[in-house]
Amino acid sequence: MPCALCGDIIPAEVARCPACGAWARRRDFRAVGVAVFMLLGFNAFVALGSGISLLRLAHPLRGETHDGYSATVTGDALSPYADVFTISAIMAVVTGALYLTWLWRAYRQSPGPHRHRRAWVLLGWFCPVVNLWLPPRMVYEVWVNSGRYRTAERQAAGLVVAAWWACSLLGLVLGRAFTHGSVETLADARFDVHVGVAAAAFQALAATLCMATVFQITRLQCLPVSSSAQTPGNA
Known part of the structure; x- marks a missing residue:
């Protein structure tokens, strides 16, 4: 099969690419990383589109008066966005399942040390309280252990x-608040729309930042052997 990095043919009986020295087993890892990256990009695109649409909906509410305000009409206008947030949550679950598969492989391939x-790559996401702080710590350790980083680069x-x-976390909390918000009064409707815009913005930003972590970790772990000895700052 061709190497995912340089395109040279890797014989079935060898573990490394004869041209660039990349591990043959990391071809599948790179493919999973690309799939996760694309799904995250789609999630970010959907969240950004929802936020922009909600901003356009917020403009007419500014000119509304309490006398002419209709809670029924506003509720009907906002209900599709609640469905979009629900669909986004389902998409996040699907993306998360593939992301955990990728992170499991990335953890195994990172040299360590690991605390x-x-x-815990899997358990850390499902244990109450622990899942508030352990998942990002695991991702950080995999990232910095996959390359040779200076102190400033580790901090970045x-x-x-x-x-x-x-x-x-903010996108999750605000999205839930938006779907359970009230539009009984004009003030409530305006507040609910602003919460929805904030939720969409945080979700889009979260997906974009997660794309950056997936890209960097996948790139570092798929570097050829000759490049893996260099520091990221000098590569």
Whole structure:
């Protein structure tokens, strides 16, 4: 089969590409990383489109008066967006399942050291309380262990991971608040629309930052042997 990095043919009986030295087993890992990257991009696109549409809906509400306001009409206008957030949550579950498959492989291929056992790559997402802080820590460790980073570069990676996780949590909380919001009064409707816009923005930003982590980790772990000895700053 052809190498995913250089395109040279890898014989079935060898473990590395004869041209670039990449591990043959990492061809599938790179393919999974590309699939996760594309799904995250689609999620970001849907969230961004929802936020823009909600902003356009917020404009007429500014000119509304309490006397002419209709809660029924506003509720009917906002109900499709609640469905979009529900569909986005389902898409996030599908993307998350593939993401965990990718992260499991990335953890195994990263040289370490690791503070937690490999089982926590999966358990950390489902254990209450633990899932509030362990998943981003696992992703950070896999990222920095996949390459040779200076202190400043480690801090930059930590900021990206922290921003991704914070946006993910905020997007989740605000999205749920939007779907359960009230439009009984004009003030409630305006507030609910603003919450929906914020939720969409945070979800789009979270997906974009997650794309950056997937791209960097996949790139580092698929580097040829001759390049893996270089630091990211000098490569």
